[in-house]
Amino acid sequence: MSAAAAALRDLGAPEFDVAEVRRDFPVLARTVRGRPLVYLDNAATSQKPQAVIDCESRYYAEYNANIHRGIHQLSQEATDAFEAARTRVQQFLNAAQREEIVFVRGATEAINLVASSYGRGLSAGDEILITEMEHHSNIVPWQLLCEHSGAVLRVAPIDDRGALIPEEFGRLLGPRTKIVALAQVSNALGTINPVRELIELAHAHGAVVLVDGAQAVPHLAVDVRSLDCDFYAFSGHKVYGPTGIGVLYGRRALLEAMPPYQGGGDMIRSVSFARSTWNDLPYKFEAGTPNIAGAIALAQAIDYVAARGLDEIAAHEQGLLEYATQRASEMPGLRLIGTAPRKAGVLSFVLDGVHAHDVGTILDGEGVAVRTGHHCAMPVMDRFGVPATVRASFAMYNTRDEIDALFTALVKVRGIFA
């Protein structure tokens, strides 16, 4: 049990009411292949509470209209809700200003936006530092940038537990380092990086830092000002919100100086064939009709998470992780991939003599949904010398019974492959 969970218990605080939480998520009531669904693929995408589903459909049923464009009532209502969602995200991240919140499709688009736009300022010989545990979406945009700018990609290594090696990271920073991009939480390993310290180190070398928060936002309270990051990216769908909506936070001074990412409606102030001028922040980066329903429902998801309490959620998930790690250590032939001292609710592993893909199919037969494969982190697989892993990842609605179901199903895998 984590210190936080233990402290809660000692204080006599009410246990996190998982049964009540589960009632809020309609999909959890369904069966898969005749068994109750055990959904342990939350790092890929989380399930949605009824409040979020209702919020999205209410927009379409009651005030569907384009935003920033109409003087009619519906357009006004939609615009107000969309802009209120921006303010909600601003509060959630503790950003200084609402203009620093740009709505995008997801973490991937947020990172591409920075690579394309901020990246325009890079030239041959400049360096970009990432880590060995990054998701492909925090590798490939930088490779593309290196290709056309002549910048060089550097990769900070991880140790055998899947933890970043801070000394190596420090050694790779230099006067040519222009951008540092790293995950706050690794999707393949669960490692939580000490981003605040790393950001401080990077800033000392004059680099700007982008934090990929896709896996962090559902599990820990994030404060971009306390982290002092320059950019922060996350996806709505991993934090109980809809797909197709995500957020880029950017420090105002940086966003102001950056050229637009895409051109189109909404992002301009005036257009003529001779010259167009750009709209103010954040609209400069929001060309075209955005995912209006998605943004509004994301704010609803944030409300939901806030009402449950991120600290309570984190304590509950740490309890699950510790229990699952314990059970894993008792299972012969199971090797955990990712054993860093600080981890979020991700249990990545391989079973001796059974390919992850076969494990996944058999678990699915038992109603247990996990991810198998390289988790969009092929360099991590190479680092640990495995083609793929099985990954169980936890959310606020998971229970110990579900972890028991996972391990019961793993015993069945053993039976089939005996």
Added chain:
Amino acid sequence: MADLRDLYQELIIDHGRRPRNFGPLPQANRRADGFNPLCGDRLTVYLRMAGGVIADARFEGIGCAISTASASLMTEALKGKTVAEAEALFAGFHALVTGVAPPAVATLGKLTALAGVREFPARVKCATLAWHTLEAALHEEAQAVSTEETP
């Protein structure tokens, strides 16, 4: 519910664990690499063509039980076949695992053990990886084949 035992039959487990014709083929005059980026499976198919028939076929690589067993059974089935016969076999096998045709035991023999794959659409790519790689080897396509159009 599709039974997992239909998918993981003894024959599949056996060929998955102890694949036949596994390893390089020094006398090969055709080869191709296959890759399934979704699950990380990689394999290489080697052929020795002689007198218009497949005189020998071997493979190596890493993969799940389904892809390994499929490759193993494939190499067994290929020996002595002409290119046209091998392609007909692939067509029959493809129909088998995608479920568009009933299992034709007469022509497919032991390969029918993989019929269970039809109930698991996510695994069809595992079962056909070796075969797509075979196709590339037969036609000596230089590029590694991938189960995904855009990796």
